[in-house]
Amino acid sequence: MFKKTLVSLVVSAGIVSSLNAETLKHDMxxxxxxxxxxxxxxxLNDREKSVRLLVNLKKNITHTLGSTKKVINLLPDKLKYKSRIAVNSGKMINQYIHQIDxxxxxxxxxxxxxxxxxxxxLLNIQVQCYKCHNLVRDWDKK
Ligand code: HEC
Known part of the structure; x- marks a missing residue:
C-alpha cells in the first residue's frame, strides 16, 4: 500500500515538473x-497599433513575470540562489512597461x-529578457 502510494507520488511529481516546463516554454x-x-x-511608427499591442504585452508580462513568486518559479532549482538577479529583471520589465503607459x-x-x-x-525591456536568459542558460560552444 505504502509502496504504491510512493510510486504514484513519484510519477505524479514527474508529470507536474514536465507540465511546468511546457507551461514555461508556452508562456515565454x-x-x-x-x-x-x-x-x-x-x-512602422503605427501609434494606434502600438498602443493596442502594448496592452497585450503588459498583460503577458504580468501573467508570466508579474510577481517575485512567479519569477522565482521560473528558475530551475539549481539556480534559485541567483533569484535576486532574475527577480530584478522581472521588476525592471514591469517598470518599463508602466513607463511606456x-x-x-x-x-x-x-x-x-x-x-x-x-x-x-521597449529596448530596455529586451535587455532585461537577455539578462535573465544569460543567467539561466549557457552557450552551447560547438
Ligand atoms: C526571470 C527570468 C526570465 C525573464 C525576465 C525572461 N525569461 Fe524567457 N525564459 C526564462 C527561462 C527560465 C526559460 C526556459 C529555459 C531556457 O529556455 O533555457 C526562458 C525561455 C524563453 C524562450 C524560449 C522558449 C522555448 O520554447 O524554448 C523565449 C522565446 C523567451 N524566454 C522569451 C522571453 C522574452 C521575450 C522575455 C522578455 C520580455 C523573457 N523571456 C524574459 C526566464 C526568463
Whole structure:
C-alpha cells in the first residue's frame, strides 16, 4: 500500500515538473511573439497599433513575470540562489512597461517625443529578457 502510494507520488511529481516546463516554454513564447509584434508596430511608427499591442504585452508580462513568486518559479532549482538577479529583471520589465503607459498618457510630449521615449523603454525591456536568459542558460560552444 505504502509502496504504491510512493510510486504514484513519484510519477505524479514527474508529470507536474514536465507540465511546468511546457507551461514555461508556452508562456515565454507568447512573451516573445508579443514583444516582437510591438517592435514591428514601433518600426512602422503605427501609434494606434502600438498602443493596442502594448496592452497585450503588459498583460503577458504580468501573467508570466508579474510577481517575485512567479519569477522565482521560473528558475530551475539549481539556480534559485541567483533569484535576486532574475527577480530584478522581472521588476525592471514591469517598470518599463508602466513607463511606456505613462509616456503615452503624457500630454506634454509631442507624438514623436513619446514615440522615441517608448522606443527606449521597449529596448530596455529586451535587455532585461537577455539578462535573465544569460543567467539561466549557457552557450552551447560547438
Ligand atoms: C526571470 C527570468 C526570465 C525573464 C525576465 C525572461 N525569461 Fe524567457 N525564459 C526564462 C527561462 C527560465 C526559460 C526556459 C529555459 C531556457 O529556455 O533555457 C526562458 C525561455 C524563453 C524562450 C524560449 C522558449 C522555448 O520554447 O524554448 C523565449 C522565446 C523567451 N524566454 C522569451 C522571453 C522574452 C521575450 C522575455 C522578455 C520580455 C523573457 N523571456 C524574459 C526566464 C526568463
Amino acid at each position: 513564447n507568447i512573451l516573445a511573439t508579443s514583444l516582437s509584434s510591438v517592435q514591428r508596430a514601433f518600426l 505613462d509616456i503615452y498618457a503624457d500630454k506634454s510630449l509631442t507624438n514623436i517625443q513619446a514615440e522615441m521615449e517608448a522606443q527606449d523603454a
